[in-house]
Amino acid sequence: MFRFDNFDVVPLFSSPLGITQIQEDMTALNKIKSINYSITNDSGSQISESSRILHEFPIEKNIIMKYFNDYKNKIFRYDNTEFNLYSSWATKCQRGQGSDVHNHTNSMFSAVYYLDTVEDKDGGSLEFNNIGINQSGHNVVSAEMNSFNSDCFTVQPGKNVIVFFPSYIFHKINRYTGLDDRYSIAMNFMPSGKIGYGDSSLELKIV
Secondary structure (H helix, E strand, O other): OEEEOOEEEOOOOOOOOEEEEOOOOOHHHHHHHHOOEEEOOOOEOEEEOOOEHHHHOHHHHHHHHHHHHHHHHHOOOOOOOEEEEEEEEEEEEOOOOEOOOEOOOOOOEEEEEEOOOOOHHHEOOEEEEOOOOOOOOOOOOOOOOOOOOOOEEEEOOOOOEEEEEEOOOEEEEOOEOOOOOEEEEEEEEEEEEEEOOHHHOEEEOOO
């Protein structure tokens, strides 16, 4: 809850994004710029052959896990639940490419890490979409867009910036127009071990 003029505002049932910049040295991940990629969607973005790319970089993977644990503990207070980073893949966009709108199934949280800064003029932003939910039921034009009335939100790639979000949120890569290839690493997280309670308890094992 926060105060806005004379209102107490509650972001009811919110889907919080966590955006931060990794401070540790992540230059080893530049090796993904020399691996093989293949086009997988109509908008042209390319992904790596490996769907566990960060397992090849254990030091960097552990650094990302440290930041993810801050996100899931401080925002969601999942302090007592362990999570695993179980899948990850590199994405490459060349000039004129982007991705289709999608979300990540069989996952609870997801993230995208950026190797380089992309200027606003070159596009290639990460766009989150509020698909299938018309919050007001009416097409009312807002004087100013904010997190309470907008249907989309964009994040411009920055060097060592990582964005954490619930996996059910639909998102896409907007068309990239820069000259240098745009690289990112997407990843998924799931709880591990015993979750739930009573007759709804479940033991999860990520392999």
